[in-house]
Amino acid sequence: MITAVPGALAQTPPASKPAQAGALASYAESLPNSVVKLNMVAIPAGTVTLAGKKVPVKPFWIANTETPWEAYDVFAASGPPSVAYDQTKFAADAIARPSKSYILPDLGWGHHGYPVINVSFLSVTMFCRWLSSATHKKYRVPTEAEWEYACRAGSSAPIKLTKAQAAASSWYADNSDGKTQLVGKKIPNAWKLYDMLGNVGEWATDADGKPVLCGPNFKDKLADLTPTIRRRWEPAWQATDPQLPKSRWWLSDGFFVGFRVVCEP
Amino acid sequence: MTNNSETGAPQTRREFLKTTTVAGAALAASGNYAFAQGSDKLKVALIGCGGRGSGAAADALSADPGVVLTVMADVFKDHLDRSLANLKGEPSVGKRVEVTAENSFIGLDAYQKALATNVDVVLLTTPPGFRPQHIKAAVEAGKHIFAEKPMGTDAAGVRMAYEAAKGAAAKKRAFVAGFCWRYDNPRREFYKRIHEGAIGQVRHIQATYLTGPVKPMPPASTRPAGVSDTEWQIRNWYNFVWLCGDGLIEQACHSVDKILWAMKDEPPLRCVATGGRQIPNNEGNIYDHIDVFYEWPDGVRATMAQRQINCDYNDNSDYIVGSKGHAFIKGWNQLEIHGDAVVKIPGPNRMYRQEHEEFFASIRSGKLIDNSERMWRSTLAGLMGRMAAYTGEEITWEQMLNSKENLFPEHLDWNGKLAIAPMAIPGKNKYV
Numbered sequence: 001m002i003t004a005v006p007g008a009l010a011q012t013p014p015a016s017k018p019a020q021a022g023a024l025a026s027y028a029e030s031l032p033n034s035v036v037k038l039n040m041v042a043i044p045a046g047t048v049t050l051a052g053k054k055v056p057v058k059p060f061w062i063a064n065t066e067t068p069w070e071a072y073d074v075f076a077a078s079g080p081p082s083v084a085y086d087q088t089k090f091a092a093d094a095i096a097r098p099s100k101s102y103i104l105p106d107l108g109w110g111h112h113g114y115p116v117i118n119v120s121f122l123s124v125t126m127f128c129r130w131l132s133s134a135t136h137k138k139y140r141v142p143t144e145a146e147w148e149y150a151c152r153a154g155s156s157a158p159i160k161l162t163k164a165q166a167a168a169s170s171w172y173a174d175n176s177d178g179k180t181q182l183v184g185k186k187i188p189n190a191w192k193l194y195d196m197l198g199n200v201g202e203w204a205t206d207a208d209g210k211p212v213l214c215g216p217n218f219k220d221k222l223a224d225l226t227p228t229i230r231r232r233w234e235p236a237w238q239a240t241d242p243q244l245p246k247s248r249w250w251l252s253d254g255f256f257v258g259f260r261v262v263c264e265p
Numbered sequence: 266m267t268n269n270s271e272t273g274a275p276q277t278r279r280e281f282l283k284t285t286t287v288a289g290a291a292l293a294a295s296g297n298y299a300f301a302q303g304s305d306k307l308k309v310a311l312i313g314c315g316g317r318g319s320g321a322a323a324d325a326l327s328a329d330p331g332v333v334l335t336v337m338a339d340v341f342k343d344h345l346d347r348s349l350a351n352l353k354g355e356p357s358v359g360k361r362v363e364v365t366a367e368n369s370f371i372g373l374d375a376y377q378k379a380l381a382t383n384v385d386v387v388l389l390t391t392p393p394g395f396r397p398q399h400i401k402a403a404v405e406a407g408k409h410i411f412a413e414k415p416m417g418t419d420a421a422g423v424r425m426a427y428e429a430a431k432g433a434a435a436k437k438r439a440f441v442a443g444f445c446w447r448y449d450n451p452r453r454e455f456y457k458r459i460h461e462g463a464i465g466q467v468r469h470i471q472a473t474y475l476t477g478p479v480k481p482m483p484p485a486s487t488r489p490a491g492v493s494d495t496e497w498q499i500r501n502w503y504n505f506v507w508l509c510g511d512g513l514i515e516q517a518c519h520s521v522d523k524i525l526w527a528m529k530d531e532p533p534l535r536c537v538a539t540g541g542r543q544i545p546n547n548e549g550n551i552y553d554h555i556d557v558f559y560e561w562p563d564g565v566r567a568t569m570a571q572r573q574i575n576c577d578y579n580d581n582s583d584y585i586v587g588s589k590g591h592a593f594i595k596g597w598n599q600l601e602i603h604g605d606a607v608v609k610i611p612g613p614n615r616m617y618r619q620e621h622e623e624f625f626a627s628i629r630s631g632k633l634i635d636n637s638e639r640m641w642r643s644t645l646a647g648l649m650g651r652m653a654a655y656t657g658e659e660i661t662w663e664q665m666l667n668s669k670e671n672l673f674p675e676h677l678d679w680n681g682k683l684a685i686a687p688m689a690i691p692g693k694n695k696y697v
Contacts, residue, residue: 073575104476107596108580178599242445242617244319244351255598 024059024265032134034074039064040263041192048149049156050207055145061263062142062150065183065194066115066202067127069106075127078134082249095130098123098249102241107255109179115200115258117180121211121233123249124203124259131261138264140205144230146262147204147214151197151227153190161197161225170198170225176218180255197225200258217256307628310336310384310408312376312399314348317413318390320617321443322348325388325411326358328621329629333361336368336382338375339391340499340679345369373679380406386628389413390443392499393515394508394673397422401429404438409628411621413443415518416644418510420668423648427641434633441624442640444522448623449616455592455600456526463604464587470524470567471584474517477575479503482549494683504549506686507672511551513540513654514647517571521650522643523583523594524559524567530639532646533559533567535661540654542688544574550688557650569650657691670697 024042031038040061047054075097082099105118124141131139142150152159166172169189171181176198184194198220201213213231216224233251241252251257307329311322314337326332334352339345349369353359370378376399380387386409389399397417403410410430417423433440446452459467480503488497502508509515525532540555557569583594590604600610627634645665652668653660674683 070577077575100477100479103597104579104581106579107598108473108475108582109596111577111579179596240614240617242320242324243316244323244348244355245316246320 024061026061029131029135029137029263031071031074031131032078034070036070036074038067038071038261043146043150043191044154046149046154048145048152048154050145050148057145057149059265060142060146061265062146062193063260063262064188064192066200066258066260067124068113068183069111069116070113072116072119072127075130078130095133096126097130098126099247101250102243102247103250103252105250107179109255110182113182113184115180115183115195117200117256117258118251118254119203119257119259120247120249120251120254121203127259128261139261140264141203141259142205142214142262144204144206144212144214147202148227150191150193151189151215153193155190159197159226161222163222166197166222166225170216171195171218172198172216172225173219173221178219180218180258197227201229201231201256203257203259213257219256305331307332307386307625308335308382308384309333309386309388310338310379310382311348311388311390312338312379313389313391313395313413314339314341314345315390318388319348319351321388321390321411321413321621322352323355323358324617324621325386325625326352326355326361327618329625332386332625333363335363336370336379336384337364338370338379340371340373340375340496342371345371373677377402380408385409386411386625392502392508393510394418394422394502394505397426398673400426404429404433404436407438409439409624409633411441411443411624412640414445414522414640414644415510415514415647416442416640418507418514418648419670419672420645420648420652420665421671422673423641423644427637430637431635431641433635433637437633439624439627439633440635440637441620441627442636443620444519444636444640444643445616445620446519446523447526447636447639448620449614450619451600451610451612451614452523452594452616454610454612455594455602456523458602458604458608459527459585459587459592460529463590463602463608464585464592465589465604466565467527467585467587468565469586470527471570471586472517472520472524472567473570473580473582474512474520475570475572475576475578475580476516477579478544478546478553478573479512479516482547484547493678493680494685495677495679495681498683498685501549504546504551506550506689507674509551510648511555511651512553512573513555513557513569513571513651514644516573517555517569518643518647520571520581520583521557521569521647522639524569525639525643525646527583527585528561528565528567530642531561532642532662533561533649535560535659536649536653537659538650538653540651540691548685550686552654552688555650555654557653559646559650652696655689655691656694656696658696660696664696668697 026042028037028039041064043060045059047056079097081097128139169187188194201217204214206212216229237251237254238246239253337345352362387403389412393415416426430440482504498505536559538557540552542553553574554572559567585592592602594600602608649660649665
């Protein structure tokens with residue numbers, strides 16, 4: 001049995017440890033009116049290199065897993081859903097809930113403990129807005145820099161997983177059976193963050209504030225299990241949504257699209 | 266027993282021209298084969314301008330560069346206006362949306378006004394309770410028809426629609442049914458292999474459509490003043506059996522259709538079913554779960570599990586057991602046949618576009634598609650399951666052929682009173 005990821009991820013000492021991260025300490029966030037918790041890991045300040053440029057990152061917290069369905073369900077049930085065919089209007093500062101999905105949002109791949117999939121950037125933005133409102137904290141999706149910094153656990157060393165490392169740490173093409181898998185079951189990275197290099201891609205914002213999907217997913221091959229993988233929304237992600245307008249909440253073909261939250265101090 | 270022909274015989278030019286309308290006559294004068302060229306216009310009417318109908322119109326416009334949308338009809342002006350704005354705003358097809366105020370029709374009779382125009386093609390995408398009368402009227406008006414699934418919400422309506430539409434190709438009209446999986450190429454390959462014996466004889470099918478509620482009924486207290494019973498019910502159509510048919514008919518009919526597909530469209534001999542409602546739904550009278558157990562000759566059986574309750578397990582799959590292996594469609598992307606060898610069928614699913622591409626290609630070529638037979642069978646098999654669930658009786662196909670069930674209101678008045686039938690109680694409700 002492999003108990004630690006050999007090689008790049010585990011052997012590279014983190015630039016600094018969460019325990020040394022000034023005032024920040026890891027915590028568990030309880031979702032309102034539920035028993036669901038998100039484990040938020042304190043991440044220290046540091047720098048990450050994106051496209052050859054060093055980008056500073058301030059301290060923040062990040063969920064140790066991709067957001068599972070049971071957390072998203074609490075949000076979806078927290079108010080009336082958007083009307084499916086009238087989803088174009090809500091106030092800029094309002095919290096809107098997802099419309100009913102045209103398809104099975106979880107595709108029958110698993111629900112409790114499985115990562116949220118098929119969600120649009122709007123959906124995850126609203127989830128964060130709702131969570132912030134309920135907890136009086138600043139939840140959002142990570143910036144691209146935060147995401148990659150967390151994925152690398154602060155290391156700037158190149159990450160190239162061997163097959164054994166990938167098997168131990170990632171859900172990817174060779175072991176995922178063509179679908180998402182339970183979050184938090186593989187070996188985490190050095191900052192105890194699970195599934196950063198597999199299972200689902202994770203929504204983030206780029207330097208311009210635009211949505212970008214970070215990281216590999218369960219369909220990606222070994223060579224693509226790197227923190228630099230990026231994807232942008234394209235019409236194919238909603239190709240089989242048979243409605244017009246297509247859903248603003250659900251990506252009918254975004255079965256590899258999920259998210260995890262960060263919290264700003 | 267089966268009649269699953271996709272296309273009718275090619276028609277002669279003379280036959281074709283005999284049936285064309287004004288636009289066709291004009292083209293005939295020019296000596297062209299009507300519609301044969303991609304540059305010829307095909308005028309389309311959209312009847313039912315909700316999200317799916319608007320999507321169907323976009324698919325139609327994308328399918329053929331000669332398609333123009335000229336007419337729209339709905340009972341709600343707000344739906345039509347929104348749909349029109351969305352379609353006009355579609356980058357690739359918006360320019361071919363030529364609907365004017367004069368060609369926008371609102372009301373319960375809007376479909377008749379739409380059919381009275383010179384359109385060649387109609388897209389019937391209202392709630393399914395209206396489908397039978399729309400299909401019948403569209404056939405009588407001589408239009409090519411795309412009819413969204415299901416074919417209706419009761420046996421009488423479905424029979425009326427089928428009697429009107431059957432032999433569509435012989436009537437020189439295309440009739441495409443919105444049982445869209447039949448236009449999904451990976452699934453075509455899957456069922457073709459099963460029909461060819463890849464898993465031997467089909468012995469048992471387990472189909473699931475286990476999901477959450479679609480459009481729950483709002484409380485009666487939220488009904489705005491001045492909204493009639495009729496409008497209130499149509500606005501919330503998913504919750505009323507006469508309009509929606511129940512979840513088994515409106516949504517899980519796709520799974521019933523795939524059961525029949527696996528069975529080469531041979532209808533079941535009989536079925537029993539259980540069902541009910543666990544989650545209160547205000548004034549709505551549909552169930553939130555129905556499980557049907559179908560039977561064919563030689564002990565071949567199928568189970569259809571349908572649920573619209575938020576739960577921790579969801580599934581929309583088809584599991585087929587054969588005498589020499591098994592096969593399954595798990596979720597929407599995993600198609601596997603485990604016979605002598607394991608065959609995994611990949612491929613993108615673009616069925617909504619495909620069905621319109623084949624629809625318009627069939628009109629262009631004159632090799633007209635007729636899906637009326639299988640649409641009728643799949644819808645009636647679903648209604649058979651609902652009848653068994655609502656009554657607690659064993660229901661035979663023969664009974665369904667003779668069922669007098671007719672849920673459409675005798676007098677439907679936009680401003681009138683419309684009582685809501687009580688939810689069915691098995692053991693108390695009887696076969697009709």
